[in-house]
Amino acid sequence: xxxxxxxxxxxxxxxxxxxxxxRIVGGAATxxxxxxxxxxxxxxxxxxxxxxxxxxxxxxxxQRGVELEGLQRxxxxxxxxxxxxxHDNMNARxxxxxxxxxxxxxxxxxxxxxxxxxxxxxxxxxxxxxxxxIQQIENRPKLVAMDTMNFWMDTAWDDLMQVLRKIDILIINxxxxxxxxxxxxxxRAAERIREMGPRYLxxxxxxxxxxxxxxxxxxxxxxxxxxxxxxxxGAGDTFAGGFMGYMAQTDEISFDNxxxxxxxxxxxxxxxxxxxxxxxxxxxxADTIEKRVEAFASLVNFSTNGKGALxx
Amino acid sequence: xxxxxxxxxxxxxxxxxxxxxxRIVGGAATxxxxxxxxxxxxxxxxxxxxxxxxxxxxxxxxQRGVELEGLQRxxxxxxxxxxxxxHDNMNARxxxxxxxxxxxxxxxxxxxxxxxxxxxxxxxxxxxxxxxxIQQIENRPKLVAMDTMNFWMDTAWDDLMQVLRKIDILIINxxxxxxxxxxxxxxRAAERIREMGPRYLxxxxxxxxxxxxxxxxxxxxxxxxxxxxxxxxGAGDTFAGGFMGYMAQTDEISFDNxxxxxxxxxxxxxxxxxxxxxxxxxxxxADTIEKRVEAFASLVNFSTNGKGALxx
Numbered sequence: 001x002x003x004x005x006x007x008x009x010x011x012x013x014x015x016x017x018x019x020x021x022x023r024i025v026g027g028a029a030t031x032x033x034x035x036x037x038x039x040x041x042x043x044x045x046x047x048x049x050x051x052x053x054x055x056x057x058x059x060x061x062x063q064r065g066v067e068l069e070g071l072q073r074x075x076x077x078x079x080x081x082x083x084x085x086x087h088d089n090m091n092a093r094x095x096x097x098x099x100x101x102x103x104x105x106x107x108x109x110x111x112x113x114x115x116x117x118x119x120x121x122x123x124x125x126x127x128x129x130x131x132x133x134i135q136q137i138e139n140r141p142k143l144v145a146m147d148t149m150n151f152w153m154d155t156a157w158d159d160l161m162q163v164l165r166k167i168d169i170l171i172i173n174x175x176x177x178x179x180x181x182x183x184x185x186x187x188r189a190a191e192r193i194r195e196m197g198p199r200y201l202x203x204x205x206x207x208x209x210x211x212x213x214x215x216x217x218x219x220x221x222x223x224x225x226x227x228x229x230x231x232x233x234g235a236g237d238t239f240a241g242g243f244m245g246y247m248a249q250t251d252e253i254s255f256d257n258x259x260x261x262x263x264x265x266x267x268x269x270x271x272x273x274x275x276x277x278x279x280x281x282x283x284x285x286a287d288t289i290e291k292r293v294e295a296f297a298s299l300v301n302f303s304t305n306g307k308g309a310l311x312x
Numbered sequence: 313x314x315x316x317x318x319x320x321x322x323x324x325x326x327x328x329x330x331x332x333x334x335r336i337v338g339g340a341a342t343x344x345x346x347x348x349x350x351x352x353x354x355x356x357x358x359x360x361x362x363x364x365x366x367x368x369x370x371x372x373x374x375q376r377g378v379e380l381e382g383l384q385r386x387x388x389x390x391x392x393x394x395x396x397x398x399h400d401n402m403n404a405r406x407x408x409x410x411x412x413x414x415x416x417x418x419x420x421x422x423x424x425x426x427x428x429x430x431x432x433x434x435x436x437x438x439x440x441x442x443x444x445x446i447q448q449i450e451n452r453p454k455l456v457a458m459d460t461m462n463f464w465m466d467t468a469w470d471d472l473m474q475v476l477r478k479i480d481i482l483i484i485n486x487x488x489x490x491x492x493x494x495x496x497x498x499x500r501a502a503e504r505i506r507e508m509g510p511r512y513l514x515x516x517x518x519x520x521x522x523x524x525x526x527x528x529x530x531x532x533x534x535x536x537x538x539x540x541x542x543x544x545x546g547a548g549d550t551f552a553g554g555f556m557g558y559m560a561q562t563d564e565i566s567f568d569n570x571x572x573x574x575x576x577x578x579x580x581x582x583x584x585x586x587x588x589x590x591x592x593x594x595x596x597x598a599d600t601i602e603k604r605v606e607a608f609a610s611l612v613n614f615s616t617n618g619k620g621a622l623x624x
Contacts (some may be wrong), residue, residue: 225530
């Protein structure tokens, strides 16, 4: 099945307690499409770059089945740039610089033949751009997922609410879920947010795993306890890409299948943080991914043996 | 199998975003023994109280199989008292008052016939008191677990290290594990701490679950996402009590059995936070506990279906 994604394709400068990386390739759609490319074909990417983006990265993405006809290239302009520094605990970060560049007036255009995607992942961008993508889609896709962030809740709430009513699954982190719902309990937050539109909700908790909410059911996927986290940048997008890639491959919209998809998304995210930027996502293979999924299974699996609380 | 526990039996005044409770029954050993009493008999409690402690709580504990011959009662003195206020997120709290009272010069004494416990849970107390209990035990128990806190790391490090070499399993929270090991990664922290003595380590992460470390294996038990947390006080002790109660009942020292014990401990902790103080622990039964354990299983269980990453 085809997966259409929209999001940034960009440069990041990153400082973590483990090291620094200057102007390396990043961007939500880059992580999403690379992660998804391990599961589904074709991956169709809608974004915009300047003339400064490395051709060899684009070639690599194409080799991995990522179609780039929806990627606008602007001569004489620069790609989106973000710089940030992670705190010691890697769970918080400060933005040091944001240069919108080509993103400032980005208008997404779906190329001819892309109007009927099976699966859609709307990466974190202004809700207006996300809506423009939805409006260019002719028939309702099987599953539309989106990411967003606190900034759009502060500055574009009404637009955000309109997009929320058009999608099936929202994928956000715990802090965003709390701000969006004004509820601290994630169970309450999930209720409120699902009333805003999406039938499914995934709340990512970083190193503490992820929760999937649907009707009155909850599924929890742990994060793998890691010896070392080098760079959390892109982990959330990689999770979303792995999740939607798995959904697109298996093409079964059910709670049980989403559980598997979340485990695959979590596995992909666990690779992402092992090296800076997209590097780890360029060198994986099916066996490595399956072994990681097995590690997730053994992390949480337990058997009961008929013994439990006393009956008296 | 018998479970011996030492720890505080006390009063707490608690403020949480959901309400307040003044001078209610609390204390590590109270929570531990009540939680364990749903699984094993006898539970033998070593502690000290003043003449202000309610007789009816003691009677209730005895009805639940908690033996109190090791509980010293000091006429004319007051029980240990703690007052604290939880932050909005319930994950952090400020201590408003601590009155040691009878605890100031507490010397634990094991009653005749208690010298050979099968299982031992050393609740959070000064390492010296924990060691005094260990020294009164004649034959090595099947499993000795202990809790501790940052305060003892700051003020009694050498004593703490001596106790650590005498126990099998340390049960602490993530913040304590990081301070004890001077490592941020919990995987690295677990390595360091296990070098200090305990073969097994449980790191509790509050609303984010708990990790069990043994040799090169890791097991993760989630916390149940809850609609409402009324009062986190005692959740960690209740976890330890449920864990050790289950171990004492099943009497099988293995990684697989500890996984089950952690799920039972997590289930007991999930009840504890639903009401103030020990209240919820006074009204449970085997069916209610088993249903909660099933909820934990369905929260994390997923099936694979042979589909995964693309082989190309």
